[in-house]
Amino acid sequence: MLRLIEDQAQIGVWSIDLQDTAIALSEGLLRIAGLPYPSSDGGAVLDLVHPADWNIREEMWAALTSGLSVHRELRILRPDRTVRWIEIKADVVLGSNGRPARIDGIVIDITSRREAAQSIDWSQARYQGLVQAIAAVVWIVNSDGVHWPCPSWCELTGMSEAVWRKGGWTLAIHPDDRPRAAQAWAIAFERRAPYEANYRLRCADGQYRWMSSRAVPLFNADQTTREWIGLILDMTSSASAMAQPTPARLENVTGSLVRSGRAMLNWSIPELAAAAKVSDSSVKRFEEGGGTALRPRTRDAIRSALEAAGLAFVTTAPGEVALLYREGAAEPPAGDPGSEPE
Secondary structure, eight states: OHHHHHHHHTEEEEEEETTTOOEEEOHHHHHHHTOOSSOOOHHHHHTTBOGGGHHHHHHHHHHHHTTOOEEEEEEEEOTTSOEEEEEEEEEEEEOTTSSEEEEEEEEEEOHHHHHHHHHHHHHHHHHHHHHHHHOSEEEEEETTSOBOOOHHHHHHHOOOHHHHHTTGGGGGBOTTTHHHHHHHHHHHHHHTOOEEEEEEEEOTTSOEEEEEEEEEEEEOTTSOEEEEEEEEEEHHHHHHTSOSOEEOOGGGOOHHHHHHHHHHTTOOHHHHHHHHTSOHHHHHHIIIIIGGGSOHHHHHHHHHHHHHTTEEEEEEETTEEEEEEOSOOOOOOOSOOOOOOO
């Protein structure tokens, strides 16, 4: 039974008689240590302790000889040169005279657990590094719509944490962009769908900067919403980093860029068609890759509508076109789309 338990649970047991210093080591312990069975050479096991953890070994022995229980984790360097993490639990057994007579302990191989925890730590560090590199703010909202503390938002906007926690984030958004951003969040929250909004944000220095806010809901196993996690990207910085970009040629403006531009403005196909005074089908064909079949005048009208709303198509490298924000983006115009022939 002991062999079965030790094998399945990756544990080993040991005992030291403090009267004659006799040591008993189980087969499971020697298997973890990489030593042959049978053996009663406790010194050989102690010698396997990793040099960086010798202080832990000494602290444990001092505690045990003083009659105290121990529970520690340390590394061992096995004869095959592999490193294993072990967890040690030990208690002192008192004799009839009330003095320590024996030390009984178990050893648990926790290498897999440690490696999994280390992998999670590395992944978390990579995630945090990536977020810090691309995002101005990371925010979290629970399933009830209550905002978690967000020091980066408060630092960026100068808003107090109390106002942020109460959902007052829209107060930092430009008045012209506020209704659209608030409506987009309300719809996404109600539908438990990804949230997207682009708006001008008043920063702590009083200046407005274009921001792109994105968020997704995270679900529990039963598909109820656990929380929302979002990023706010500084689009103004991205645009400013490109000094005097060259306007892109009309033929280099692709359907995917038009679709991205429409998404950045939160426009529907009819809204873009209305702004460009073209038909809905013209916009749809352009976005689906058939733009070359449209008249240049129609394609230019679609591009001009997006640029009038605050976007710019610029050449960043030969054959490469990017879409940037410019100041002064407008709301989607009202009215029916025109019916200009293709």
